[in-house]
Each structure stands twice: as C-alpha cells, then as structure tokens.
C-alpha cells in the first residue's frame with residue numbers, strides 16, 4: 001500500500017487532536033484512503049510544551065519548511081496570517097495538498113491561495129474554517145454544485161450564540177453573560193473578534209465566495225456585532241414572537257441597475273421563533289441554505305472545539321488523500337465569475353423598530369407619514385403607554401415592524417423619526433429575516 005506523508009503545522013487545541021486521530025486511527029484511515037497516512041512531523045514553536053494529547057516527542061520540530069519540503073499533504077493549524085500564509089504558499093509551491101482551518105487567512109487571502117493552488121494543480125481544503133465540525137463547505141461546493149444557491153444564513157459563531165441564547169432564556173444582561181461565557185471558556189480573554197462580529201464576517205466571506213462561485217473581499221462584508229443588544233431588546237423580541245441571533249448572511253440580489261449583486265453581511269437579526277435557526281441553542285452552530293432546486297436545507301452541529309474541528313480536518317485530509325491515490329488534476333476552485341458585492345444600503349430587508357414617543361394626539365400620524373414618505377410599508381405596530389417618571393405626562397412605547405424594503409429607505413425613515421420633537425428616543429433598530 002502506498003504511503004502519503006502528512007506534515008502538521010501547529011499542535012494546539014485542534015492540531016493535537018488531529019495528530020492523535022492520525023496515530024490512533026491509522027488502520028481505519030488507510031482502509032478508507034487506499035494509502036497509509038503517515039504523520040511525518042509536527043511543526044511547533046516549542047517541542048517540549050505540554051500537549052492535550054500524548055504524542056511521541058520525536059515527531060516535533062521547529063523547522064516547518066523542512067517538514068513541508070518532504071510532505072504530500074500539509075495540514076496548517078497554527079492560525080493567524082503569518083507565518084501560516086507563507087507556509088501554506090510554500091506547501092503549494094512544493095506541490096503538496098493543503099488542509100487548513102484558518103478562517104482569518106482565508107478571508108484575507110483565500111482568493112490568492114486558491115489561484116496559486118489552481119495554477120500548481122494542488123488541492124486546498126478548509127472545511128474546518130467555517131462552522132467547525134459541520135460539513136458545510138463540501139456540501140456547498142460539491143453536493144450543491146448542480147444547483148443555484150440563492151441565500152445562506154448561518155449561526156457561525158458559538159460564543160455569540162451562547163451569549164444571545166443565555167440572554168433569551170434567563171433575561172440576563174449582555175455583560176453578565178459574556179463574563180459567564182469567558183468563565184466557561186467559550187469566549188476568548190479578548191472576545192472582540194467574536195462579539196464584534198469579525199469572526200463571523202470572515203466565515204461569511206468564505207461561505208459567499210463558495211456559494212456564488214465568486215471572490216469576496218473581507219472588506220466587502222458589512223459587520224455589526226452584538227455588544228449593543230440589551231435585555232430590553234431581547235424581551236421585546238420575545239413579546240413579538242422573535243429571537244435575536246447573530247447571523248452571517250450571503251444572498252444574491254439584483255443591483256440598482258438590474259444586474260446581479262451579492263449582499264454579504266453579519267448583524268444581530270430577529271428571526272421568528274418557529275424558524276429552524278431559532279432552535280439552535282448554546283454554543284452550537286447551524287447554516288440554513290436556500291437553493292433554486294433543493295429548496296431549504298439546514299446543517300447543524302458543533303462549530304468549535306478541538307475534537308469536533310479535528311473531525312472536519314480529517315474529513316478534508318481523507319478526501320484529498322483519496323484524490324492523490326487516484327491521481328490526476330482536479331478542479332480546485334470555481335471562482336469563475338465576478339459578482340459585485342452590494343453596499344448594505346442596496347440590500348433589501350425589514351426592520352423592527354422600538355421607540356419612545358410622547359402620548360399626544362397626532363403623534364402616530366406624524367410617524368406614519370414619515371414611513372409613507374419613504375415608501376416603507378408598516379406591517380405591525382404595538383403601543384403601550386406608561387407615565388413618565390418626572391410626572392410630565394404619559395410616554396408611549398412603540399414597536400413597529402415593516403414589510404421588506406430597501407435598506408436605504410428604512411435607514412432614512414429611522415433617521416427622520418429620530419429628529420421628531422415628539423419622539424424621545426429610538427431605542428432599538430433590528431433587521432428581521434426568515435419571515
């Protein structure tokens with residue numbers, strides 16, 4: 001039986017589990033691939049550092065380049081842009097197939113790396129980079145290759161889903177739940193990339209590029225995080241039959257001139273409590289896909305963690321290795337069209353707006369006039385009144401849901417309502433999906 005040499009770069013949470021599985025399951029993997037996968041070495045910064053898994057000391061090296069030079073398959077699990085980017089390029093130049101879970105690298109340089117791999121005739125796979133263990137990139141790139149994907153909506157960050165879910169089930173405030181997420185080890189000590197939406201935005205760029213066979217620059221992803229979501233927003237969403245989720249959304253839309261465009265965005269979103277994505281709790285991930293012929297599909301599972309993520313890395317490794325056994329050059333990318341990314345103002349969505357207004361005759365009419373002037377249609381309206389603390393009269397809390405409309409018109413409506421002297425505050429503006 002042929003032997004394929006595997007070089008592993010990085011031996012942290014994920015890398016140590018990948019090494020363990022390659023060693024423990026060597027017989028099964030060989031049977032599935034039709035060749036032995038020999039772990040040739042593991043490049044790390046400190047070969048003597050303690051590891052999660054019990055791995056032979058002689059596998060460790062600090063010389064990543066030497067390891068890559070003799071490898072058939074390189075698995076990059078260091079993370080970060082450098083030296084990971086240089087090492088992946090080096091692996092491609094040596095003709096090695098590459099597996100990576102590095103979403104930051106792919107979001108920043110995925111187009112270049114795919115082009116390099118295509119030129120060199122080598123395979124590049126990164127299932128672990130989006131939604132961890134969940135098979136989502138291969139289904140999009142292969143199982144749905146004969147269909148047209150129209151929209152993808154994903155819960156692709158476990159930390160933020162854990163926080164929003166806990167706020168929804170306990171009524172707790174954002175800050176308290178974030179502290180709990182850090183205590184449980186879900187959120188990083190510096191949770192900015194998670195709660196700011198940037199981790200989800202990197203994954204949204206990867207999902208959009210594969211779904212629409214185009215290139216998506218990370219800078220084209222509109223990104224809003226969850227730091228401003230309050231316990232009041234969550235309670236208001238519940239009352240109206242919604243739950244708030246941080247969604248990564250990629251959809252194909254007509255641009256202003258009638259041509260095709262794509263909208264790629266990450267923002268807190270209200271979804272109906274009966275929508276399949278509403279039932280994704282804790283740190284779990286899920287991706288909801290709509291395709292012209294397949295209709296609606298949902299993929300659910302663990303989006304992070306050493307073992308779950310290693311499962312995706314091994315899946316890629318077996319698939320690449322099988323192709324190496326068969327031989328021949330495969331098509332490694334399908335980024336064959338350029339579809340412009342639309343600015344957020346050109347997307348279509350609906351808004352759920354919370355505001356405080358004076359409880360006086362004509363107030364509702366003035367607000368409604370502004371909606372009408374911008375061509376925005378109101379779908380639902382709820383009003384409750386309560387006395388103002390200083391005894392100056394009553395205040396009305398209004399919750400207004402709109403029909404779908406152009407984002408620019410919705411934003412202009414809110415901006416004008418904020419200026420009304422009878423409106424004390426616009427307390428929340430959230431987009432709605434899945435209606």
Ligand SMILES: NC(=O)c1ccc[n+]([C@@H]2O[C@H](COP(=O)([O-])OP(=O)(O)OC[C@H]3O[C@@H](n4cnc5c(N)ncnc54)[C@H](O)[C@@H]3O)[C@@H](O)[C@H]2O)c1
Pocket residue numbers: 009010011012013014015043044045046076077078079080082083101102103104128129132303304305306309
């Ligand atoms: N942990 C997860 O749940 C998860 C999920 C999906 C994707 N990923 C991705 O997988 C990759 C690895 O994640 P992780 O959680 O295992 O990270 P980690 O920080 O636990 O491990 C990184 C490893 O790379 C090594 N390393 C870093 N820089 C190095 C250098 N210059 N030279 C040699 N070794 C170096 C570190 O020593 C460490 O062994 C990242 O790209 C991450 O985004 C992780």
Ligand SMILES: N[C@@H](CCO)C(=O)O
Pocket residue numbers: 132156157158159160186194199303304305
């Ligand atoms: N920080 C990420 C890890 C997986 O990419 C999350 O919370 O989902």
Ligand code: NA
Pocket residue numbers: 127128129130131132133134135136137312
């Ligand atoms: Na995945």
